[in-house]
Amino acid sequence: MSFLKKTANSFLNVISFIKNHDSMDSIDIENLEEKLLLCDVGYEITNKIIESISKNYSKNLNLNDHIKQTLKDLLDFSMNKETLNSKVLLISGVNGTGKTTFCAKLSNYMKLHNKNICLIAADTFRAAAVEQLKYWSTKNDIPCISNSNSNDPSSVIFDGLKSELSQNADLTIIDTAGRINTNTNLMNELSKIEKIIKRFTNSYDSWLSIDANLGQNSLSQIETFKKNININGVVINKMDGSSKGGIAFPIIYKYKIPITFIGTGEKNTDILPFDLNDYLNKLLYEEN
Numbered sequence: 001m002s003f004l005k006k007t008a009n010s011f012l013n014v015i016s017f018i019k020n021h022d023s024m025d026s027i028d029i030e031n032l033e034e035k036l037l038l039c040d041v042g043y044e045i046t047n048k049i050i051e052s053i054s055k056n057y058s059k060n061l062n063l064n065d066h067i068k069q070t071l072k073d074l075l076d077f078s079m080n081k082e083t084l085n086s087k088v089l090l091i092s093g094v095n096g097t098g099k100t101t102f103c104a105k106l107s108n109y110m111k112l113h114n115k116n117i118c119l120i121a122a123d124t125f126r127a128a129a130v131e132q133l134k135y136w137s138t139k140n141d142i143p144c145i146s147n148s149n150s151n152d153p154s155s156v157i158f159d160g161l162k163s164e165l166s167q168n169a170d171l172t173i174i175d176t177a178g179r180i181n182t183n184t185n186l187m188n189e190l191s192k193i194e195k196i197i198k199r200f201t202n203s204y205d206s207w208l209s210i211d212a213n214l215g216q217n218s219l220s221q222i223e224t225f226k227k228n229i230n231i232n233g234v235v236i237n238k239m240d241g242s243s244k245g246g247i248a249f250p251i252i253y254k255y256k257i258p259i260t261f262i263g264t265g266e267k268n269t270d271i272l273p274f275d276l277n278d279y280l281n282k283l284l285y286e287e288n
């Protein structure tokens, strides 16, 4: 069963709805719009898809091909798969979106790709979060730097990046505390963290973790985080079991931020690099 099953079903609904009509004129556009919005692609992309189908409609139009091509045309700006060239990666996001799990999964993924990885557990708000990352790091045999005596994430990150473990690693992945995007203090703290990282390097990656189940709400998270720090990638976690996988499209379309990886479960190995073409194929063609 594909992790995109539920999202694919929403797209299937759109396609069978159109197929059940003899002509575009006989389709209630509001109804079609509603069905596309249920795929979580947002208003702009919904309208683009309807516009394009209306323009090209014929009885023989292959809707799967057509929707795929429309989305590709809208989104296929360079997705730069080799995004992880820098030596430091900061993971931020709202509580419970899957940050810590993602750090664990990515470190394992990179290790399997022969990279030397170091983790920094900078969620100083919850001791359990540090323990959670340490658990995974032990399991994956990857060093994890933490400081149980500090409640200042910036200082943990400073010490971590200064350490030999990090200096010798190909990539240091930093896990941070979850922050609600409306809490100004916590958001300001992110800017401070970014300044610390910049003391070591100007070439770092900063990815926002979002929860696929939140659909359109994730867009406002991106909006606020972007105001406080540079975000050059988005990770969509919990794609398995979500019917809102269409959220990937408005993120790329609206913010021109690449989706870098997706989380497809709670296990160490439930991670996939995001590839637009594969994603569209899974969504529109695969037997789910």
Ligand SMILES: Nc1nc2c(ncn2[C@@H]2O[C@H](COP(=O)(O)OP(=O)(O)O)[C@@H](O)[C@H]2O)c(=O)[nH]1
Residues within 6 Å of the ligand: 093, 094, 095, 096, 097, 098, 099, 100, 101, 102, 178, 209, 237, 238, 239, 240, 241, 262, 263, 264, 265, 266, 270
């Ligand atoms: N099904 C599923 N669960 C996930 C995924 N990623 C994380 N989780 C679960 O979501 C919960 C919160 O994850 P956590 O990494 O602690 O989130 P954080 O607060 O952002 O660090 C945990 O129970 C994880 O096991 C995923 O891709 N799929």
Ligand SMILES: [Mg+2]
Residues within 6 Å of the ligand: 099, 100, 101, 123, 129, 176, 177, 178
């Ligand atoms: Mg966490």
